Amino acid sequence: MPSFSHFFETFIDSYPVFFKGMLLTLQVTAVSILIAIFIGLFFAFLKISKIKVLEAIANVYIYIVRGTPLIVQIFIFYFGLSEYNISGFWSATLALAFHNGAYIAEIFRGTIQSIDKGQMEAGRSLGMTNALTMRRIILPQAFRRALPPLGNQFIIGLKDSSLAAFIGMYELFNVATTAGSNNFDSMTYLLIVAVYYLILVFLLTTIVSLMEKKLSASD
Amino acid sequence: MSEKREMIKIEKLNKSFGDLHVLKDIDMEVKENDVVVLIGASGSGKSTLLRCLNFLEIKNGGKIIVEGKEIDPKKDNLNKVREQIGMVFQHFNLFPHKTVLQNVMEAPLVVKRKNRSQAEKEGKELLEKVGLAEKADVYPSKLSGGQKQRVAIARALAMKPDIMLFDEPTSALDPELVGEVLSTMKQLAREGMTMVVVTHEMGFAREVGDWVFYMHDGRIVERGEPQELFNNPKEQRTKDFLSSIL
Numbered sequence: 049m050p051s052f053s054h055f056f057e058t059f060i061d062s063y064p065v066f067f068k069g070m071l072l073t074l075q076v077t078a079v080s081i082l083i084a085i086f087i088g089l090f091f092a093f094l095k096i097s098k099i100k101v102l103e104a105i106a107n108v109y110i111y112i113v114r115g116t117p118l119i120v121q122i123f124i125f126y127f128g129l130s131e132y133n134i135s136g137f138w139s140a141t142l143a144l145a146f147h148n149g150a151y152i153a154e155i156f157r158g159t160i161q162s163i164d165k166g167q168m169e170a171g172r173s174l175g176m177t178n179a180l181t182m183r184r185i186i187l188p189q190a191f192r193r194a195l196p197p198l199g200n201q202f203i204i205g206l207k208d209s210s211l212a213a214f215i216g217m218y219e220l221f222n223v224a225t226t227a228g229s230n231n232f233d234s235m236t237y238l239l240i241v242a243v244y245y246l247i248l249v250f251l252l253t254t255i256v257s258l259m260e261k262k263l264s265a266s267d
Numbered sequence: 268m269s270e271k272r273e274m275i276k277i278e279k280l281n282k283s284f285g286d287l288h289v290l291k292d293i294d295m296e297v298k299e300n301d302v303v304v305l306i307g308a309s310g311s312g313k314s315t316l317l318r319c320l321n322f323l324e325i326k327n328g329g330k331i332i333v334e335g336k337e338i339d340p341k342k343d344n345l346n347k348v349r350e351q352i353g354m355v356f357q358h359f360n361l362f363p364h365k366t367v368l369q370n371v372m373e374a375p376l377v378v379k380r381k382n383r384s385q386a387e388k389e390g391k392e393l394l395e396k397v398g399l400a401e402k403a404d405v406y407p408s409k410l411s412g413g414q415k416q417r418v419a420i421a422r423a424l425a426m427k428p429d430i431m432l433f434d435e436p437t438s439a440l441d442p443e444l445v446g447e448v449l450s451t452m453k454q455l456a457r458e459g460m461t462m463v464v465v466t467h468e469m470g471f472a473r474e475v476g477d478w479v480f481y482m483h484d485g486r487i488v489e490r491g492e493p494q495e496l497f498n499n500p501k502e503q504r505t506k507d508f509l510s511s512i513l
């Protein structure tokens with residue numbers, strides 16, 4: 049183990065490269081999660097559509113995501129998309145979106161179905177269409193209920209973005225392993241990168257719980 | 268004396284859930300300004316009947332004629348029909364993520380596309396009417412059951428329906444809160460609202476009901492004016508039911 053003063057000095061000195069890596073990590077995570085939310089919502093709707101074919105499509109998607117390692121998914125996207133001149137950044141981001149989308153679909157499906165069916169009936173009885181009731185009444189409540197598990201999934205997505213290192217993305221983890229081997233000091237750099245991840249997870253958790261607070265005004 | 272307008276007329280209404288035949292050849296007529304009270308044991312089909320009237324359940328057979336027009340669930344725009352028919356539920360079904368005023372304004376805003384200031388003005392008047400003006404900006408979770416149900420009534424009235432359906436509006440309430448909801452409903456009846464009310468409140472039925480229908484096992488087995496039906500029931504099943512609840 050490195051001494052604390054050595055760790056601390058290296059932490060300060062390496063700040064510029066880690067900062068760059070952190071920005072890339074944040075970009076990959078934020079963009080992939082954003083896309084994953086739309087994918088998740090889409091497949092959640094397929095699953096609750098009560099139309100067999102659509103349900104089956106959603107089930108196959110979720111089954112594939114769950115049944116294969118994320119690193120395999122990332123490489124498949126990477127090699128598959130390189131044909132079309134799509135950058136490593138987008139390969140990694142889309143792979144992570146594809147992956148997280150399945151879990152987020154299950155989160156939304158669960159929370160949408162957990163909303164009391166009297167809510168839909170109340171909307172319908174007022175002359176609102178199914179779609180309008182879904183959008184104005186059911187989804188806002190389902191989103192609010194989804195927030196804690198979504199927050200969890202965001203954290204998983206953030207940590208999983210480290211796998212983008214394996215297709216050459218110079219994000220946090222790649223910065224740490226590269227600097228570690230260049231300086232024959234892997235342990236110090238791995239501990240440093242762990243601290244970066246902890247800080248990011250802490251910030252993410254804080255943001256999610258602030259949102260939860262804000263949305264709990266009606267409780 | 269001019270004949271009162273027919274608001275709802277149903278003929279030979281039948282409804283099944285799978286093998287379960289829940290409504291059997293129901294005939295029924297509700298005239299303008301009438302208050303029709305539906306009574307009957309749990310499971311006799313009262314809720315299903317109400318829900319067929321505003322097409323939350325779709326009948327399997329028979330005719331439903333609303334304000335002179337036979338409604339075909341396959342062809343007609345049911346959302347439009349539901350705009351004319353307000354409904355109040357046993358469990359209120361308020362929108363928990365919206366304030367009291369937002370609950371009342373929601374349908375006028377998004378269904379009737381009223382402008383916000385108009386919807387707000389009318390919403391506040393309705394809250395005034397049900398005695399909850401000071402609760403406009405609180406969320407439903409902060410209200411008592413009786414207050415919730417009065418908001419639900421205001422929310423339904425905001426669409427300016429011609430007919431109001433009530434499905435056991437006081438059954439989920441603590442006894443001391445029943446009165447405030449019933450008096451709101453009585454006020455509505457006095458103003459001439461056409462109402463179909465499922466309730467076990469026989470005092471209410473006697474006081475404001477024009478007709479009482481007794482349902483048993485998917486049929487209306489006896490109907491009459493309240494005094495007559497309560498004091499001189501003709502059918503043995505009606506007698507048994509009345510003695511079981513009084």
Ligand SMILES: Nc1ncnc2c1ncn2[C@@H]1O[C@H](COP(=O)(O)OP(=O)(O)O)[C@@H](O)[C@H]1O
Nearest residue numbers: 284287289307308309310311312313314315316
């Ligand atoms: N959606 C449904 N699916 C299947 N059965 C139902 C459904 N709704 C009501 N029923 C059945 O229909 C019968 C009548 O129910 P309901 O109309 O709720 O009676 P009531 O309101 O008089 O208590 C009951 O046996 C009930 O279990």
Ligand SMILES: [Mg+2]
Nearest residue numbers: 313314315435
């Ligand atoms: Mg019922």
